[in-house]
Structure formats: C-alpha cells, structure tokens
Amino acid sequence: MSAVQRSGWAESPFTFSITHDITPAEPQPFGMSNFLKDFFEKLKAKYVRVPPSQIESEEDIGSEGWRPEQGMSGAKLDTFAPNPGFIPITQRRKPLVTHKGVKGFNTHYNIMGDQSASMRASATEFEGKSCDRSIVLRLAASCLIKQASFNMDSFTVYSYNDRGKLLWPLNGEPAYNYEDCISWLTSDSISKVWNIVENNAGNVIDSWTEGSKNNMLNSLAPFVPDGSNNEQSAFDVMIQNCQKHEISGMITVFLTDGDSLPHSIIDSNVELTGSLTYDAWLRQFGHVFYIILRNEEEQSEIDENVEAIEGHLMRLYGWNREEASKFIWGFPDTDMKDSSGNPITDVADQMVWLFAEIGRIGAGLSEEFNDLATPVDDDDD
Numbered sequence: 001m002s003a004v005q006r007s008g009w010a011e012s013p014f015t016f017s018i019t020h021d022i023t024p025a026e027p028q029p030f031g032m033s034n035f036l037k038d039f040f041e042k043l044k045a046k047y048v049r050v051p052p053s054q055i056e057s058e059e060d061i062g063s064e065g066w067r068p069e070q071g072m073s074g075a076k077l078d079t080f081a082p083n084p085g086f087i088p089i090t091q092r093r094k095p096l097v098t099h100k101g102v103k104g105f106n107t108h109y110n111i112m113g114d115q116s117a118s119m120r121a122s123a124t125e126f127e128g129k130s131c132d133r134s135i136v137l138r139l140a141a142s143c144l145i146k147q148a149s150f151n152m153d154s155f156t157v158y159s160y161n162d163r164g165k166l167l168w169p170l171n172g173e174p175a176y177n178y179e180d181c182i183s184w185l186t187s188d189s190i191s192k193v194w195n196i197v198e199n200n201a202g203n204v205i206d207s208w209t210e211g212s213k214n215n216m217l218n219s220l221a222p223f224v225p226d227g228s229n230n231e232q233s234a235f236d237v238m239i240q241n242c243q244k245h246e247i248s249g250m251i252t253v254f255l256t257d258g259d260s261l262p263h264s265i266i267d268s269n270v271e272l273t274g275s276l277t278y279d280a281w282l283r284q285f286g287h288v289f290y291i292i293l294r295n296e297e298e299q300s301e302i303d304e305n306v307e308a309i310e311g312h313l314m315r316l317y318g319w320n321r322e323e324a325s326k327f328i329w330g331f332p333d334t335d336m337k338d339s340s341g342n343p344i345t346d347v348a349d350q351m352v353w354l355f356a357e358i359g360r361i362g363a364g365l366s367e368e369f370n371d372l373a374t375p376v377d378d379d380d381d
Contacts, residue, residue, distance in 0.1 A: 147359030161227030
C-alpha cells in the first residue's frame with residue numbers, strides 16, 4: 001500500500017485512495033551540445049583557412065588600336081590626341097583574362113596517432129571540461145583533414161598501442177569523405193561510455209577479459225587510450241597500406257607521447273622497406289613530421305626526444321639542426337608563436353595551428369612550410 005493510500009485509509013476505512021492536485025512540471029533547460037564539436041568549431045574558425053580560389057577574370061589592363069567606328073567607349077583618353085599624320089595611334093582599353101589564386105598539388109596525408117594508456121593524461125580544458133591527450137590529437141587531426149579537404153587531398157587515419165591499426169577507412173583506401181571522418185573523430189557519446197566504464201570499473205569490467213574490453217571499446221571509439229607503445233608495428237601497418245594502394249605522394253604526421261619513437265624511426269623491416277629505415281622509406285614519397293605531446297612538467301623529456309630525433313635526421317640526411325627541426329615538434333611549447341609572431345599558449349591551439357599548417361602544404365599556402373610546398377618528384381628534378 002502506498003503512502004497516499006495509507007493516508008486515505010486513516011481518514012476512512014472505506015477509502016482506498018485520495019486525490020491530489022498535480023503540479024505541472026516546469027521544463028528545465030540543460031546543455032545538449034557536444035563539447036568536442038564545439039571545441040572543434042572554435043579551433044577550426046581560428047586556424048583552418050579557405051584557400052583563395054583559382055579563378056579567371058577579365059580586367060581592363062590591355063590596350064588595342066582605336067578606330068572611329070568604335071566610338072569613345074573604353075577609350076584611353078591620355079593617348080587620345082590628334083595625329084597630324086592621320087596615323088591611328090590612339091588607344092582603347094582591351095579586357096584581358098587574368099589568373100588569381102593559388103594552385104597547389106594534390107597529395108595524401110597519413111595521420112598516425114598514439115592511443116596508448118599514457119594518452120589519458122590531461123592536456124587542456126575547454127569550458128571547464130578536461131581534455132586528455134587523445135582528445136587533443138583527435139581535434140588536431142580533424143582540423144588537418146578539414147584543411148586538406150579544400151585542396152581535395154586524400155587521407156588515411158591510423159593508430160597504435162600494442163600494435164598498429166587502420167582507423168579510417170577500415171579498408172585503407174585513400175579517403176575523401178572528410179566530414180564523415182571529422183564527425184567520427186569529434187563524437188562525444190562514446191567518450192562518455194568510456195568514462196562510465198572507468199568510473200564503474202569494479203562493477204562492469206570484472207566480468208570481461210582485458211582483451212575483450214580492449215576490442216569492444218576500440219570498435220566503438222576513436223583513439224581509446226589503452227595498452228603500450230609499439231612504434232615498429234605502427235610503421236609496418238602504415239607502410240604496408242601505402243604499398244598496397246600504391247600511394248606515391250604523401251605527407252606523414254606521426255604523433256606520440258612515448259619515449260620509444262626516436263629509435264624506431266631509424267629501425268627498419270627488410271620485408272617492407274628493404275635497406276631503408278622507416279623514415280627514409282616514407283620520406284622518399286613526401287615529408288614526415290613527428291610530434292611529441294606531453295605535459296609542462298615533462299619539458300625535459302620533450303626536449304630529449306626532440307633532440308634525439310633531430311640528431312637521427314641530421315645523421316641520416318646530412319642536415320643541420322635548423323633543417324631537421326622543421327620535422328620534429330614538441331608540445332606544449334612555452335615559446336611557441338605563429339607565422340606572424342603572435343604567441344600560442346594552449347596546447348590544443350598549438351597542435352591545431354601546426355596540423356592546419358601541415359594541411360596547407362599541398363595547396364602551397366603554408367607560411368611556416370612555404371619552402372616545402374613542392375612535390376618530391378619536382379625536388380628530384
């Protein structure tokens with residue numbers, strides 16, 4: 001018997017219910033937006049730029065001889081003077097076709113992202129919400145893909161922890177469905193599922209084996225941070241896919257917070273790369289960028305990894321440190337400035353600025369990498 005029924009029974013034993021007025025419920029507004037998409041839109045507006053279009057227009061910058069039957073329309077009055085010899089030397093304006101805009105070359109982007117357990121570490125905040133390193137990676141990759149879409153560049157997204165894997169598309173073909181991939185990378189619901197699993201670990205995952213938990217979550221979410229680092233497997237999967245689809249022109253972006261990257265770039269797999277190192281095999285088809293993402297408290301580790309990779313590139317290719325430094329970046333960078341000299345302080349802003357600049361290389365629009373804006377084949381010529 002409910003409390004309402006009991007109160008009615010107390011007043012009269014023949015009453016089993018009592019009527020109460022129901023107060024209409026007032027709807028309470030609450031946020032339904034996906035903060036990752038909001039964060040992406042904010043960063044995209046700041047750093048992703050639509051390139052000037054390649055257009056043909058007519059301008060009155062030419063000239064041609066004037067004849068009386070043409071009238072005075074378009075006449076260049078500064079040349080319109082009597083000629084004693086009656087020789088028609090007067091001029092009129094002539095429209096000429098002019099070209100405006102920048103025309104780049106199409107290329108392919110390999111985006112490799114670390115999804116090991118250490119990528120759970122907090123990296124930044126957006127409107128009071130903490131974002132781990134994997135989220136910053138997803139936002140930066142989304143902005144690179146959006147920037148590359150303007151030049152109709154193709155892309156493939158990979159990740160790795162204990163092993164390398166294809167993320168988008170699953171068949172590894174060069175992708176052009178930019179918005180679909182961006183929507184997936186900035187999806188919020190699966191991140192909440194992951195957080196629920198973490199918050200209820202004792203009740204939920206005790207019945208799972210570690211492998212089944214890993215496989216289930218990774219089948220649903222982009223860049224779920226778990227497992228360890230296996231850069232060799234990451235390179236193997238990426239190179240194998242490039243060979244399978246005969247990708248001959250590409251730019252590779254490899255992001256990790258691990259300490260095992262410096263040595264792995266000079267490692268090799270004879271079956272895939274022959275006598276070449278991983279870096280040398282990839283670099284014969286285009287530029288390769290390495291990004292180290294950690295925390296401010298780990299600045300010394302960032303510097304050590306950056307210097308180690310620079311050293312390997314200098315020995316491999318005979319570069320000086322300035323040349324090598326173009327291809328290795330460490331974040332957060334307390335001294336970072338954009339191409340105009342403006343400071344960039346937040347690590348998400350720093351990463352997105354860099355990824356957007358890399359996404360402009362093929363279009364010939366990057367100020368930071370304007371000296372890299374030629375296809376590799378052209379450099380060889």
